[in-house]
Amino acid sequence: MIVKVIVTPKKGVLNPEGKTIENSLKMLGYGSLQNVKSGRYFELYFGKENKDKIEDITREICTKLLANTVIEDFTYTIEG
Amino acid sequence: MKFGIVVYPGSNCDMDCYSALSTILKTNVDLIWHKDDPTDKYDCLILPGGFSFGDYLRSGAIARFSKISESIYAHAKRGGLILGICNGFQILTEMKLLPGALTRNSNLKFICKDVYLRVENINTPFTNKIKKNSVLMLPIAHHDGAYFIDEDGLKKLEDENRIIFRYCDKNGQVNIENNPNGSISNIAGVINKEGNILGLMPHPERACENILGGTDGKLIFESIINTM
Numbered sequence: 001m002i003v004k005v006i007v008t009p010k011k012g013v014l015n016p017e018g019k020t021i022e023n024s025l026k027m028l029g030y031g032s033l034q035n036v037k038s039g040r041y042f043e044l045y046f047g048k049e050n051k052d053k054i055e056d057i058t059r060e061i062c063t064k065l066l067a068n069t070v071i072e073d074f075t076y077t078i079e080g
Numbered sequence: 081m082k083f084g085i086v087v088y089p090g091s092n093c094d095m096d097c098y099s100a101l102s103t104i105l106k107t108n109v110d111l112i113w114h115k116d117d118p119t120d121k122y123d124c125l126i127l128p129g130g131f132s133f134g135d136y137l138r139s140g141a142i143a144r145f146s147k148i149s150e151s152i153y154a155h156a157k158r159g160g161l162i163l164g165i166c167n168g169f170q171i172l173t174e175m176k177l178l179p180g181a182l183t184r185n186s187n188l189k190f191i192c193k194d195v196y197l198r199v200e201n202i203n204t205p206f207t208n209k210i211k212k213n214s215v216l217m218l219p220i221a222h223h224d225g226a227y228f229i230d231e232d233g234l235k236k237l238e239d240e241n242r243i244i245f246r247y248c249d250k251n252g253q254v255n256i257e258n259n260p261n262g263s264i265s266n267i268a269g270v271i272n273k274e275g276n277i278l279g280l281m282p283h284p285e286r287a288c289e290n291i292l293g294g295t296d297g298k299l300i301f302e303s304i305i306n307t308m
Contacts, residue, residue: 012230013183013228014183014184014186014226014228014262016184016185016186016187016188016262017184017188020188065137065141065142065145066137068138068141068174068181070173070179070180070181070228070229070230071181071183071228
């Protein structure tokens with residue numbers, strides 16, 4: 001089973017990397033672009049396991065390590 | 081008075097701290113490897129600057145789970161002093177021993193320069209030798225020093241007088257021009273509710289000798305020694 005995790009800055013937290021990318025893209029001519037938020041992406045590989053258990057483990061991993069919940073939100077999808 | 085400097089893989093300001101404390105302040109000081117268990121023989125633990133665990137994932141995120149964290153939590157619980165400098169401050173926020181978080185500098189650059197700090201509260205174990213309304217000059221050297229805390233958290237810090245250092249100009253004026261990294265409210269250092277744990281981004285250990293540009297850093301260490 002693969003869990004795909006996306007960690008992004010919370011609303012209200014400065015995201016200078018996202019802003020810089022946004023400025024660069026606008027300079028390249030993508031004028032309709034309104035905003036860019038940059039974050040982190042992780043893939044977690046598990047063996048065959050109960051889906052609920054994987055969800056619990058994933059949430060624990062995210063809140064404990066992958067995301068700093070003071071400044072970041074996380075979402076995830078489970079495949080397989 | 082015994083200091084213990086925690087050394088993580090990637091810490092690089094441990095020897096500066098050791099040198100300042102042993103040769104300038106002339107106190108007892110040990111280096112403690114992050115896998116060791118120092119028991120309770122230290123009055124003050126220092127988490128030094130550097131790039132513990134390569135700053136991988138987030139600065140301080142992995143150091144938080146070192147074996148020594150158990151001892152650090154126990155030391156904090158029994159009221160022992162902890163000084164987190166730069167990466168040490170980052171580790172303390174990841175450990176949730178201090179509120180808030182340190183994020184990427186707003187201009188995305190690694191900033192290495194002397195800054196002025198207004199001392200907001202001199203009634204702490206870390207600032208009691210500093211005169212009221214003082215402005216200190218200390219060097220900073222960081223990429224992820226922008227302090228963030230939410231509105232409620234900021235209000236709490238302000239109400240409880242727990243913002244200890246703010247970036248300012250040489251006259252003590254706190255303004256956006258003298259905010260090097262985008263920290264909320266120009267915050268450079270904060271203290272915990274119990275008053276025994278301080279984190280700051282600037283490096284006092286690099287400002288203990290005139291040959292290095294100034295000695296304002298000594299005041300913080302002298303305050304700690306005075307407390308004990």
